[in-house]
Amino acid sequence: MADIVELPEAVAALVADGDRVAMEGFTHLIPFAAGHEVLRQGRRDLELIRMTPDLLYDQLIGMGCARKLVFSYGGNPGVGSLHRFRDAVEHGWPAPLELEEHSHAGMANRYAAGASDLPFAILRGYAGTDLPAHAQVAVVTCPFTGEELAAVPALNPDVTIVHAQEADRRGNVQLWGIPGVQKEAVLAASRSLVTVERVVDELVPRPGAVVIPGWVVDAVSVAPGGAFPSYAHGVTERDNDFYKQWDVISRKREDFTAWMEEHVLRASAKAGA
Amino acid sequence: MADIVELPEAVAALVADGDRVAMEGFTHLIPFAAGHEVLRQGRRDLELIRMTPDLLYDQLIGMGCARKLVFSYGGNPGVGSLHRFRDAVEHGWPAPLELEEHSHAGMANRYAAGASDLPFAILRGYAGTDLPAHAQVAVVTCPFTGEELAAVPALNPDVTIVHAQEADRRGNVQLWGIPGVQKEAVLAASRSLVTVERVVDELVPRPGAVVIPGWVVDAVSVAPGGAFPSYAHGVTERDNDFYKQWDVISRKREDFTAWMEEHVLRASAKAGA
Amino acid sequence: MSAAATSGEIQTVVAARALAGAGSCFIGVGRPSTAAILARAVVNPELVLVYESGTIGAKPQRVPLSIGDGELAATADAVVGVIEMFNYWIQPGRIDVAFLGAAQVDRYANLNSTVIGQYDAPRTRLPGAGGAPEIAAGCDRVVVIAPHTPRTFVEQLDFRTTVGHGDGPGARERLGFRGGGPVAVITDLGVLEPDPETRELTLVQIHAGVEPGAVQDATGWRLRIAPELRVTEPPTDTELGALRELVARG
């Protein structure tokens, strides 16, 4: 049964310097509020894991929290570049960033293997590309057909953080809309934190919902609007304009730093910024 | 887009003598009406695939349709033996039955590999048991950790038959309640038939529903009550008494044959028996 | 004052007590299911019941005939497919306790639910493995529930469907299992537990009125008996009342 605690308390208890941290949410339910609390608590040297780093990891990377990035698509969806990610990779600002780069299919199967307590996953992937030179990819042979397939190692983060629409008082979590890989990311991790829009007395089953039982979650924290500028299907809307504005805010180092100072570091967890 | 056709027509078009046929439904949504139509059309020499053979395969085996059974649990759930299955294995009546026997975990992962177009699946399974002597199980070594795991070959039936609550007029299928392995069994097969309780103008999304797009299904046939004595969650009830009665009906060869003659062979597809 | 408990009722109550303090329990049908539902009623209301059919946190008010009964899905916290059940929930060892039955049990609590006689020329063909091999390998601990007869407790299994403690100390570790294996075998005569060193099943508890000699007579091998044999606390009126009400509802 998950504890329902304040976000600062949950982050302090579950996220440490040097951790391998996955904050998932595939273009939906991205846990910005929790990520910002990780920033405010000054965590450093993190190995950030996420299929699509998105604005959230652009911010964490730009603020110097990350030692390494494990990912498969580092763009601002529909807008263009993630400038802080590019600056770190191209110029090592504010710090050099080690990359472990996969394809979506590889990352998704790595989470599935992690959730299944298997050391690796097999897929038809990577063949003929330059990716294996920069990612852990091996070849396994089918013992029945002799066919060769790609193998990728399981992903088992120290801690996974996701956002959902709601939880009940026992910490059972329900999310709906685009489900992404959140359930697998939670099950693959040693520790997990779920931020929610609201706590309800009873979870009313929803079409397309994924339910994560509270007994496999460590902490649930209430963070209304905690996915902004991403969204919580049926509760908040994706702020597409903010994704476009971010291209301007993040382009120059000083503009970025000033914005983060004002809107994240000086904000409180309650503000959900 | 699946064709919506009469059950006899669909079975005639999709099921041939000698086929590897999977009729799935894990204790729920078992496609009895379709299986009985296969019987009435006199199909022979079938390789019957199903995690839990249940009463349906007890009937098909007892009527001599099966050459081989691929399965993981051949009992009458909560009641005891499947007498026709036992008679075939113990005494070769009405015909010898070849067995390919797995565990549930192995069968489930074989369907997943089949649906994924992978030649095999890996799992922590079978270790230390006598099962590998009677099933295709191999050992694969993790290329990253050196750990040894079990490998099982993919299951790709010639045809998969499942039952669902409803379909729309374009053949999109929606089922809910215990989901079992039906979606994987359909995606793993070369051909597929789905019987439904009803056809609706529009599928209204349901909590816990699995939707199978019509464009991956060959035929949909309307068969109200088509899961009896199993059930369709929210539409019909499981007839537990019938499962108990079956223990008596099926115990003696002549009682069984007489019952099948009267209730299945002489019945019509419309009757849904 | 209710009628005295039958040996079967005592077996079920003892099994229910074994779930005190457990977080989650994996169960099939029959007596194990009755015991687990009883446990929620009398010793562990928060117990999460997990069924092979994919229902996690089911709260049945009656004993289901099949693990697919609609009530299980209707009352569950989450309902998942069979593939997810085995890969995400059983394989990683997320379930605390698994209740298993069997047609044959040997001195190391290995189980046979496949065949009596030879596989290719069976005297009695049994249903088969189902989920048992991976459930017994993955769950944190296993409780076996079986009727105590010489036909069930045998010197040599006709088929090893499920590994308990294999051939003794270190066997499970060598097989790379996640879970610790059988911690108890609960019968209608008493309770057997694996010896901490040898892993061999040892009679540690007998139900009231049962003679150790009778347990030995019902066991197909030379049974080890603990120096201080516990006697089963008789079912309380609460336990017996709840059990009988549950069975009556069934």
Next chain:
Amino acid sequence: MSAAATSGEIQTVVAARALAGAGSCFIGVGRPSTAAILARAVVNPELVLVYESGTIGAKPQRVPLSIGDGELAATADAVVGVIEMFNYWIQPGRIDVAFLGAAQVDRYANLNSTVIGQYDAPRTRLPGAGGAPEIAAGCDRVVVIAPHTPRTFVEQLDFRTTVGHGDGPGARERLGFRGGGPVAVITDLGVLEPDPETRELTLVQIHAGVEPGAVQDATGWRLRIAPELRVTEPPTDTELGALRELVARG
């Protein structure tokens, strides 16, 4: 009478026409998404749109900024997780056509969306592979949509993110791919198709008013040109009207 079509509009309309008769199309964001939504409006109302985010059969009325926009999930026939999308839908080759973009395209329609310059000392770091490698390997056929400039159409990729026709005939077969690979590269100047024998991209169609010489100048290798060069049918008023309405809504 509406204003003349821009080269970008022509490119989008030609891409939409390429979906006539297709059952399903896998798309990312940007121009490919616009073209696929346009195709449903003008040439293929039954076209099943599949997005990486797990929405199968989405029916957007506007061009989504991101593949995760709520409208896609709200209008889809089915919404699945990312793991299922890649394992059950893309890997087995259930999708007919995939639209892909890229920063660099070579003569065999191999694609780079990872980096310009060296990987460890990049001149420009691009977003990376996303789903492209497996989408291009698995889908029945691939249509590449890219702006026609020498920076995009290069002699040598800086990084091979996605395999088109590899190093020529037989390359895809040797790699065990399920899908047939690129069938067309649609640019703002014309359409390139792989030669049936050599698999090398060949200019087979130019948009009205474009000179073949201009296409060669915009291509970083010695471009093969088909003997009979087709000229693109100009967008009809219906196509252009529908496209402009769609973009205006965006």
